[in-house]
Amino acid sequence: MKNNKYINRKIETIIKKSAKSFSAIAVTGPRQSGKTTLLKNLFPKYSYFSFDDPIIREQAVADPNLFLENCGKKVIIDEIQYVPQLLSYIKQIIDDNRQVKGKFILTGSQRFNLIKSLGDSLAGRIALFELLSFSHTEKKEKKGITTFINSCIRGSYPEPYLYKNINPEIWYASYLQTYIERDIRTIYDIGNLREFQNFMKLLAARCSQLLNLSSLAVDIGVSVNTIKRWISILEASGIIFLLPPFYNNFGKRIVKSPKVYFLDCGLVCYLMGIKDKDFLLNGPFAGALFENYCIQEVVKYFYNSGKIPNIFFSRTNNGVEVDLIIESSFMNVSLIEIKSSKTLKLSMADNIKKFSSIFNKLNIKNSFILSLSEKNMNLTEKVKAVGLNDFFNKVLTNIY
Numbered sequence: 119m120k121n122n123k124y125i126n127r128k129i130e131t132i133i134k135k136s137a138k139s140f141s142a143i144a145v146t147g148p149r150q151s152g153k154t155t156l157l158k159n160l161f162p163k164y165s166y167f168s169f170d171d172p173i174i175r176e177q178a179v180a181d182p183n184l185f186l187e188n189c190g191k192k193v194i195i196d197e198i199q200y201v202p203q204l205l206s207y208i209k210q211i212i213d214d215n216r217q218v219k220g221k222f223i224l225t226g227s228q229r230f231n232l233i234k235s236l237g238d239s240l241a242g243r244i245a246l247f248e249l250l251s252f253s254h255t256e257k258k259e260k261k262g263i264t265t266f267i268n269s270c271i272r273g274s275y276p277e278p279y280l281y282k283n284i285n286p287e288i289w290y291a292s293y294l295q296t297y298i299e300r301d302i303r304t305i306y307d308i309g310n311l312r313e314f315q316n317f318m319k320l321l322a323a324r325c326s327q328l329l330n331l332s333s334l335a336v337d338i339g340v341s342v343n344t345i346k347r348w349i350s351i352l353e354a355s356g357i358i359f360l361l362p363p364f365y366n367n368f369g370k371r372i373v374k375s376p377k378v379y380f381l382d383c384g385l386v387c388y389l390m391g392i393k394d395k396d397f398l399l400n401g402p403f404a405g406a407l408f409e410n411y412c413i414q415e416v417v418k419y420f421y422n423s424g425k426i427p428n429i430f431f432s433r434t435n436n437g438v439e440v441d442l443i444i445e446s447s448f449m450n451v452s453l454i455e456i457k458s459s460k461t462l463k464l465s466m467a468d469n470i471k472k473f474s475s476i477f478n479k480l481n482i483k484n485s486f487i488l489s490l491s492e493k494n495m496n497l498t499e500k501v502k503a504v505g506l507n508d509f510f511n512k513v514l515t516n517i518y
Contacts, residue, residue, distance in 0.1 A: 123280045125256055127156050128422035129249055134160060136245040136424070137220035141212040144198070144224040147249035148356035148381070149297055152276045153225045156249060157194050161223060165189055168196035170300075175200055182207040194223040205240060212243050227301055227355065245424075250356060251275045251382050253418040254510045262506025263460075263490050266383075266411055270398050273384020290388035294318075297355065306351055313338055317348055321358070321378065322389035326406040326413070328375045328433075329360065349378075356381060359417050364430040364443050364451075373433040379413045386410060399458075399490075408458035409441060412488055412506075416442065419514050428518070438472045442488075444517055452484040452517045460490045467501040474500075484517060 137143055145153050169175045178185040178201045208222055251274035259265045272278050278286040308314045317338050335342045352358040360376040380386045392398055420427040433439040442454040453470050466487045474482055487503040494504050504513055
């Protein structure tokens, strides 16, 4: 990506600060989320090597010490998961001179595998971060609804978002093919590729719903264990996020299954074949896609702040649901209901009021309706309606 197209990322501040305190930094995240571009802009004087290049990969495997000697004083190493054995040599270099900070900047597209390797080799020596595609606030568009539409039709990955001459449908088709061939086939045994692709399409159609492993297994014709493994792969790759149910000892009244969200609505719409703005806003998937968008953006906010998403949902067995619960400290929560409507109604606050009454031991700090309306107004004494831009630019930072 050209420098004149570079968009500053929210995660920059915490990464630069950490590079002054830790010997190594690792940035994980899905392919094409902008990890390399971000790091080259933040650390322009660092040497750079990518293990996507088979020759460089072979050199590192054949003679790790020589490879690291040739890296120079400070280095960015891309896709470190392809040569995990290098981490023990990096550890030795760090331990020989703990005073040098920010010497190694590492990236990887497989979060769980990479974190395990880093934990085994570099615990206490490395700061870990997750970079997803462009966030709502990074795009800086004037209207929240415009950002939502563009994020679904063109996606939030840097290339299709920045370069309008790129056909997003072709880009996502190539992206999926590259993802499956490079990351899935090389690292995991997923079985039948066509079945895995069908699984992704079915999962996209069920975004914002409770994860039902048995139903997916029946529809695709594979075992539940296979579905579990595929779900773990998508999580590890930064493709999906499982939102857990709120856990604070509410007993049998609470649904225990997580809800599944994709971390890029553009990918969801590509998998579902949604290309039209009117169908996006008024079709049968409008509510699910808007909810998916809001959750993905909250997850990005936490990752961009260097924090683990402390977020949940709640659904009782008799149907009282709150879409998003943000826990700022034990039993101190903010409640958010997500509505894909431009028209505000008092009834939108009903679930929050019912939830607050049922679980009255919770300390509910804030309650919001997050919608496509641009208006901010009090629906009740305790529930405020807020638009996308104000929520992600102002409200969220005050909640957590």
